[in-house]
Amino acid sequence: MKPINPTASPASERRREQAQGRKEQGRAKALARLRTAWSGTAALLLLLAAGGCWDSKDVDNRFLVGAMGLDAKSPERLEVWFRVPVTSPMGGGHKSSFFAVSQEGSTVMDAVNRVQYKLPKAIDVSSTRALFLDEQSAQYGLLPYLEFAVRERTVPLDAVVAVVEGGMKRIFESPNPAGELAGIYTKLYFEPYAGGIPRKNKTMLWEVYAKLHNPMHANLIPVLRQEKKDFIQTGNAFFRSDHMAGRLTMDESLLYEMMTKRLTDSEIVLMSRSDLNIVHNKTRVRSRLAGGKPRVEAEISLSVSLLDKSHSKRRSEDEIKEELAEQLDQLSKGLIAKTQKAGSDIFGFGNRFRDRIKPDQWPDLYRQGDIRCTFKIEMRNTGLEFLRA
Template structure:
């Protein structure tokens, strides 16, 4: 019995050793020291009927003392016939492996988006999955050079600080409208909703600033909404965060919460969309020149937002750009074969908007009645 037990233990040890001998080492691994991680990437139009890509690499603190670069990052650009061709040409110049797996932000030139569209230049990201689809996406107006070559005044974590510009827990605001790559492609393949992405430009003090948000018609950027007009998109889609401040008759109010009730139907062969938006706000600063009571401020806010909403719906309908996703509400009543007709149907839609504002927390300073 003891002999059998002894041989059993040796057999168990042998069973553990044999598979270990068959295991192979990591023959194709690339150490972190042999990689150059891309933090942010840009795609711009080239005058020679090609494209120019921009990349920005963070330089680890341990390596900064061994190089003449004390900016904390390295920026590079490369021309090519396509984005993939430009990346291949860039790899031929680099001493280390070009790693796009940690990219935090992807930028595309505004003119490129308007004239040629964006999807043909981003198709490689989905097919090969070399870019994370969670990377934030934005359009850039003007030259990309200062955005990629200037140091970040708030510190350098290339790409990370770029992403923080859009995050709600950091520098994000409702107007900045954070959009990721997967959301861009999701709406591209959904004819019932169009893309709505932020537009930024280089800033003299900070790295860049928000100019507005661009709405798309099909593959191409069709127009721009100002940051204030973008508030309507946030209210209708329910994405508003409590950071927006509106000015009503000299009184500043802060929108705390909002909810939208949207009713859709067909009327005389065209979509009929009725929207009621309820806004809860609080008084931040009463007017010192023209005292207003609570009711006056609420009515002023209602008129302000209703007029702004009418303008936003007018310009987006004219370009057949349903950025609000109303088409998704008609999915059940619209045959699949007619989904491609939705942009034209949205142009004909009857849209009515009503605001219902309610002010709370009027503050220690009482409003005059």
């Protein structure tokens, strides 16, 4: 340590005084600065209060729409349905867990705008989970009704789309069996953790919209109907450009999933004498243009396991495999013939010809196309019990 050496100078007193003076000045300056800082902050807060939060609307002041339904009465008049979950604090009080309103308008946005005149809170379609299209309006054409979602970004593009038969009123006004969170029931129905996904063919809004623009890929949208208590899926509707062109059964949808490699979950196939579980699916698609006609070969390999077999009859593994192959072959022929007749390429095979043809030529080419499916079936296991012929 340095030795302590307190040096003193006669000038120290004067210096101290100067320092004092400077300090006073400094304090005054600091005070002034503080004052400006405060007034600045105050001004900022005032500004904030005056009109700062332009897009702020608290969540309890909105009606969050769970599901929307579009029902075209005629090409000019559109009825839009909204299903709004009712929020109640501390779980109590209300009888119903949702309410439904409908509103007519010339476009969807017009209807959304008009429905505000009926309701005490702002309607907010930005978290809509499901979009229903009426079967009738699906026949008129979808495009004019869906454009708002992409252009204005009002409805989320990942909302589920479904065609409804038997009118909107029933599906919107009847309560769901499960009760809770009424509006999102449809979404949950298509959620991966719900059962039977492969045949349901979950379709999202952006897919529909993208395929509407893509002449090489046609839409396939699930069709729902409200039964007494819950809704059932009656099949899937396929489209030619934006008109509905026909239906697929649920089993055909399963084949569609196989051909488009969308089948990732396991799925049960019922046959006359035995039930199988498809545990793995691999599909190879080969496409070529032969003499101006497209030729597509889909080679579908399935790996199945046995769930149940009839006790009445003894069957071997080979017989079961053969039966399945035959059944699938029948289905595929019917499926392909149906879609070819309508000129609606739901599989998107056309995309594989992008290098070779112009997109607009595809629908016609698809009709003439030669599309074949071959099946290769492996029985992975027969469960915990042997299958003895």
